[in-house]
Amino acid sequence: MAFSSQQLLLRPLKAFFRGRTMLVTGASSGIGYDVALTLGGLGASTALVARRRGPLEKLASRIRDTGGKAIVLSTDISRREEVVSAIDHALRELGHIDIVVNSAGTLQPGPVATMEPRQLQRMFEVNVLGTLHTIQAVLPSMRQANSGFIVNIGSLAGRRGAPPLGGYSATKFALVGLTEALRVELFGSGIHVALIMPGPVDTPMLHTGDGAPVQRFREIFYLMPVRWVTWAVIAALTLRLTEVDVPPGAATVEKLAALFPGISDAALAFGTRLWEWAINRPHQLDTN
Numbered sequence: 001m002a003f004s005s006q007q008l009l010l011r012p013l014k015a016f017f018r019g020r021t022m023l024v025t026g027a028s029s030g031i032g033y034d035v036a037l038t039l040g041g042l043g044a045s046t047a048l049v050a051r052r053r054g055p056l057e058k059l060a061s062r063i064r065d066t067g068g069k070a071i072v073l074s075t076d077i078s079r080r081e082e083v084v085s086a087i088d089h090a091l092r093e094l095g096h097i098d099i100v101v102n103s104a105g106t107l108q109p110g111p112v113a114t115m116e117p118r119q120l121q122r123m124f125e126v127n128v129l130g131t132l133h134t135i136q137a138v139l140p141s142m143r144q145a146n147s148g149f150i151v152n153i154g155s156l157a158g159r160r161g162a163p164p165l166g167g168y169s170a171t172k173f174a175l176v177g178l179t180e181a182l183r184v185e186l187f188g189s190g191i192h193v194a195l196i197m198p199g200p201v202d203t204p205m206l207h208t209g210d211g212a213p214v215q216r217f218r219e220i221f222y223l224m225p226v227r228w229v230t231w232a233v234i235a236a237l238t239l240r241l242t243e244v245d246v247p248p249g250a251a252t253v254e255k256l257a258a259l260f261p262g263i264s265d266a267a268l269a270f271g272t273r274l275w276e277w278a279i280n281r282p283h284q285l286d287t288n
C-alpha cells in the first residue's frame with residue numbers, strides 16, 4: 001500500500017496527539033489560534049483561552065468540525081482569579097491537562113526614552129504575570145500526574161533588546177528567565193518545559209492596534225508564516241526539545257552577538273537608522 005509523504009508525517013503526529021488534553025492561551029488570534037487549530041485537528045482535546053469569546057467560539061466550532069473536542073474559556077490572563085477559575089473549569093471538563101501552550105501576549109512598541117511606565121506595566125501584567133498565573137494554576141495537577149508539557153512562546157526580542165521593542169523585550173527577557181528557572185526546578189519531574197523563540201511572524205500583533213510603529217516591519221523584514229511557529233511547538237512537544245528558534249538557529253546568532261555587545265549595538269544602531277530612513281523616505285518624496 002502506498003502512502004503520501006503527508007500521510008507518513010500525519011500518522012505519527014495523530015498517534016502522539018490523539019487523546020491528549022491541551023490548554024492554549026491567546027487562542028483567539030495569531031500563533032495561539034493556529035497551534036490550537038492544528039493540534040486540535042490532530043486529535044488533542046483543547047481548552048481555548050483569551051478575552052474575546054467570539055473568535056474562540058468560531059475556532060472551537062472549526063475544531064469540532066474536524067471531529068475534535070474544544071471548550072471556550074473567556075479569560076483575562078492578567079487577572080489571577082480568572083485564570084484559576086478557567087483552569088479549574090478545564091480540569092473538570094477535560095479530566096486533566098497534558099499540554100499548556102502559553103501564547104497570550106501583547107506588544108506596545110515605543111522608545112525606552114519616552115515610554116509610559118503604564119505601557120510597560122501592562123505588558124508585564126500579560127506577558128509575564130499572566131503566563132505565571134497560568135503555569136501556577138496548572139502545575140499542581142501536572143505534579144500529581146508526574147507528567148505534562150508547558151510550552152512558553154518567548155521571542156527573539158527576549159535575547160536581545162532593540163528599538164522600538166525595548167519594553168516588550170524586557171517582558172520577554174523576564175519570560176525567558178522564568179522559563180529557564182522553571183525548567184531546572186522541574187528537572188526530572190516528568191514535566192517538560194519548552195521555550196519557543198520566534199522572530200517576526202505574520203500575525204495581527206504586527207498589523208493592528210498598538211502595533212502601528214511595527215507595521216512597517218513587514219515592508220522591510222520577512223514576516224514568517226504563523227505555521228512555522230506551530231511546527232516549532234509540535235517539534236518541542238514530540239521531540240521534547242527545550243528551546244526552538246524560529247527560524248532555526250536565530251537565537252544562537254543572538255547568543256554569539258552577546259559576546260560582542262559593543263559591535264552588536266553599533267550594527268543595530270546602524271540598522272535602526274537605516275530603517276527610520278526607509279520609513280521616512282516616502283514622506284520626503286511626497287513633499288517634494
Ligand SMILES: NC(=O)c1ccc[n+]([C@@H]2O[C@H](COP(=O)([O-])OP(=O)(O)OC[C@H]3O[C@@H](n4cnc5c(N)ncnc54)[C@H](OP(=O)(O)O)[C@@H]3O)[C@@H](O)[C@H]2O)c1
Nearest residue numbers: 026028029030031050051052076077104105200201203205
Ligand atoms: N507576531 C510576532 O512577530 C511574534 C514574534 C515573537 C513572539 N511573539 C509572541 O507570540 C505570542 C502570540 O502573539 P501573536 O503574534 O499570535 O499575537 P496576536 O495575534 O496579537 O495574539 C495575541 C493573543 O493574546 C491574547 N491576549 C492578549 N492579552 C490577553 C489577556 N490579557 N488575557 C488573555 N489573552 C490575551 C489575545 O486574545 P484577546 O485579545 O482575545 O484577549 C490574542 O489571542 C505572544 O506572546 C507574542 O509576544 C509574536
